[in-house]
Amino acid sequence: MPNQKKxxxxxxxxxxxxxxxxxxxxxxxxxxxxxxxxxxxxxxxxxxxxxxxVPKPSPPKAVAGExxxxxxxxxxxxxxxxxxxxxxxxxxxxYCLAPVFEGALGIVIQITHVTRGNKYAxxxxxxxxxxxxxxAYIKDILVTEKSQAAAVRQAENIVRCVEMDLxxxxxxxxxxQDLVSWINNSLIGIQFxxxxxxxxxxxxxxxxxxxxxxxxxSKGEYYEDILAKMxxxxxxxxxxxxxxxxxxxxxxGKDAYRISPLRTDHDAQNFENSWYFGVPSIxxxxxxxxxxxxxxxxxxxxxxxxYGNYFTLLQTxxxxxxxxxxxxxxxxxxxxANIMTNAINTPEAYKLxxxxxxxxxxxxxxxxxxxxxxxxxxxxxxxxxxFYAPERRYAIEKEDADIxxxxxxxxxxxxxxxxxxxxxVxxxxxxxVxxxxxxxxxxxxxxxxxxxxxxxxxxxxxxxxxxxxxxLLKGDRLLARDFLFEIxxxxxxxxxxxxDKLVYICSRNxxxxxHGKIVVKHPNATPNQxxxxxxxxxxxxxxxxxxxxxxxxxxxxxLLFDDALLVRKSDAKPINEDNISNRVKTRxxxxx
Numbered sequence: 001m002p003n004q005k006k007x008x009x010x011x012x013x014x015x016x017x018x019x020x021x022x023x024x025x026x027x028x029x030x031x032x033x034x035x036x037x038x039x040x041x042x043x044x045x046x047x048x049x050x051x052x053x054v055p056k057p058s059p060p061k062a063v064a065g066e067x068x069x070x071x072x073x074x075x076x077x078x079x080x081x082x083x084x085x086x087x088x089x090x091x092x093x094x095y096c097l098a099p100v101f102e103g104a105l106g107i108v109i110q111i112t113h114v115t116r117g118n119k120y121a122x123x124x125x126x127x128x129x130x131x132x133x134x135x136a137y138i139k140d141i142l143v144t145e146k147s148q149a150a151a152v153r154q155a156e157n158i159v160r161c162v163e164m165d166l167x168x169x170x171x172x173x174x175x176x177q178d179l180v181s182w183i184n185n186s187l188i189g190i191q192f193x194x195x196x197x198x199x200x201x202x203x204x205x206x207x208x209x210x211x212x213x214x215x216x217x218s219k220g221e222y223y224e225d226i227l228a229k230m231x232x233x234x235x236x237x238x239x240x241x242x243x244x245x246x247x248x249x250x251x252x253g254k255d256a257y258r259i260s261p262l263r264t265d266h267d268a269q270n271f272e273n274s275w276y277f278g279v280p281s282i283x284x285x286x287x288x289x290x291x292x293x294x295x296x297x298x299x300x301x302x303x304x305x306x307y308g309n310y311f312t313l314l315q316t317x318x319x320x321x322x323x324x325x326x327x328x329x330x331x332x333x334x335x336x337a338n339i340m341t342n343a344i345n346t347p348e349a350y351k352l353x354x355x356x357x358x359x360x361x362x363x364x365x366x367x368x369x370x371x372x373x374x375x376x377x378x379x380x381x382x383x384x385x386x387f388y389a390p391e392r393r394y395a396i397e398k399e400d401a402d403i404x405x406x407x408x409x410x411x412x413x414x415x416x417x418x419x420x421x422x423x424x425v426x427x428x429x430x431x432x433v434x435x436x437x438x439x440x441x442x443x444x445x446x447x448x449x450x451x452x453x454x455x456x457x458x459x460x461x462x463x464x465x466x467x468x469x470x471x472l473l474k475g476d477r478l479l480a481r482d483f484l485f486e487i488x489x490x491x492x493x494x495x496x497x498x499x500d501k502l503v504y505i506c507s508r509n510x511x512x513x514x515h516g517k518i519v520v521k522h523p524n525a526t527p528n529q530x531x532x533x534x535x536x537x538x539x540x541x542x543x544x545x546x547x548x549x550x551x552x553x554x555x556x557x558x559l560l561f562d563d564a565l566l567v568r569k570s571d572a573k574p575i576n577e578d579n580i581s582n583r584v585k586t587r588x589x590x591x592x
Contacts, residue, residue: 080188080200082166086111086120086283094191094199107198110286119286122166124279127192139280166281190276287340291350291557294341304345310558312347318551336557395479395539401436404480405530408508409433434478434485434504436536472538478504479537484511 080096081087088098088111101108109122127135191199317339343349410428472478478485485506492502 082111082122082188082283085114086122086166087114088112088122090200094201096197096200100197109198111283121284121286123282123284124190124198127190127276127279128194135276166283190279192276287351288342289340289344290336291339291341292336294344305347309347310555313350313558314551314555316348316350317352317554336554339554395537397535397537399535401438401536402532402534403437403439403530404533404536405435405437406483407433407435430508431488432485432506432508432510434480434506436480436502436504436533439532472504472540477539478506479539480533481531486511 078090078092079087080090088096088109090096096109099110106123107126109124111120111122112118113120125135125139127139189201191201193199339350339352341350408430409432410430472487472490474488476487478487485504486509487504487506489505490502491505
């Protein structure tokens with residue numbers, strides 16, 4: 001191994017000790033940038049100099065024209081730098097000091113641009129699963145989101161996609177990358193533990209430069225093995241995720257679908273002690289303000305707002321929530337902290353943010369906004385999540401069948417009037433038909449004969465009549481083994497077919513569940529197949545009661561806008577509590 005400098009980490013523990021006392025340093029201690037202590041002092045003030053007890057570091061005000069690119073910052077400097085331009089503060093143990101928001105599958109960290117001082121949102125997958133394979137699927141969902149974000153980056157959206165893959169990936173399993181191409185980068189490791197913020201470790205080239213890795217590698221050589229050799233066995237608990245080719249196998253049938261170069265024996269390890277390298281990321285624009293920030297910091301003057309303005313704001317938020325529901329997506333909750341805006345005094349500009357996919361729900365239908373959709377990049381038909389909040393998920397397990405038969409088919413969906421030609425057009429729709437039945441009815445019958453009869457009955461939907469005696473409706477879901485089907489319609493086949501059980505007409509896109517945690521969306525239907533099932537789970541749509549409650553709480557929050565501002569200014573001018581009470585009563589009466 002090449003000679004290492006004094007700062008070479010001997011273990012993750014030693015690396016932590018090196019950083020102690022610096023990430024949470026006072027203003028008089030050394031500043032982040034080794035190249036310019038004066039400019040670093042200006043940049044680090046208020047972020048790198050905060051103690052670990054301060055929950056929200058203030059973003060530094062950068063001096064225009066400062067040279068910030070290629071600034072080498074070690075882990076002990078208390079700052080994590082991304083591409084030389086974006087950064088956030090960490091404490092002496094590597095835990096993030098910047099605001100962190102968690103969704104079902106991702107973590108959003110607020111970071112700052114060093115020269116412009118703008119706030120951005122760094123989205124990374126939340127790798128909390130029990131095995132490396134599950135974590136690989138979580139990561140793959142973010143890769144899908146990245147593709148969607150790239151496709152709509154020019155869309156009219158409050159959280160536009162700015163950049164992708166800011167976290168360095170010095171070695172890729174998918175293509176050769178010589179040492180010269182990344183010699184100025186640093187290696188960023190992320191550690192995840194349940195109930196805590198993510199932990200970061202940044203290794204610069206002088207202490208982690210893997211000399212001699214340029215060149216081809218054998219197929220059986222994994223990146224974690226390389227890191228183990230590079231650090232002489234001190235970094236065995238490391239994982240590197242490669243980016244798959246659109247998440248699917250290529251035309252040659254090779255193993256391009258292998259999401260990450262992980263060995264099966266890693267599933268037995270404790271991944272709470274692992275450092276993840278090469279984690280994919282997306283950088284989004286951050287809204288200028290959140291509703292909570294505006295009120296708590298008294299930054300806005302809502303004295304001129306009329307009741308109609310408050311109604312408009314609530315209407316916009318309700319449309320956004322409805323838009324998320326119609327797309328089968330769950331959002332965290334409707335809190336002032338989850339409402340962003342770029343125009344303080346424009347009620348229509350307040351948007352509901354979904355931190356699970358970091359998309360925005362603005363309207364139900366793009367046509368309602370004059371042809372421009374304001375829906376976030378991840379909120380569309382390609383994303384379905386089973387991560388329901390407890391009060392929203394209502395599922396019933398049934399054991400009235402022990403076999404599932406799944407077939408692709410085409411049906412006449414509905415009649416649509418063509419205004420130009422004034423004719424009725426029958427539209428066809430590709431769907432999945434799921435039949436749940438008893439295996440004993442199929443005993444001693446050839447498989448080809450069984451499939452032929454079932455396909456004949458189901459493919460043309462002969463004798464199919466919509467059932468009105470079932471509880472499942474459009475938008476509900478059916479879980480059979482690992483497959484999650486989105487239901488379009490429920491019905492029965494005629495008894496003449498010999499199939500008297502319910503059939504489910506489902507969306508052609510199918511999700512797959514892993515250990516009850518991970519869901520991966522298949523863009524195309526699964527092949528015709530049948531499989532045994534111990535039970536089927538019917539999942540009804542979440543209740544809107546919790547959202548109605550949240551909307552009510554938000555309305556009350558809006559009622560107290562001005563009063564909250566007055567209370568914050570009470571030191572300057574005493575306020576009569578009776579007057580506040582009367583103002584609230586009057587305002588409430590005006591709303592009602």
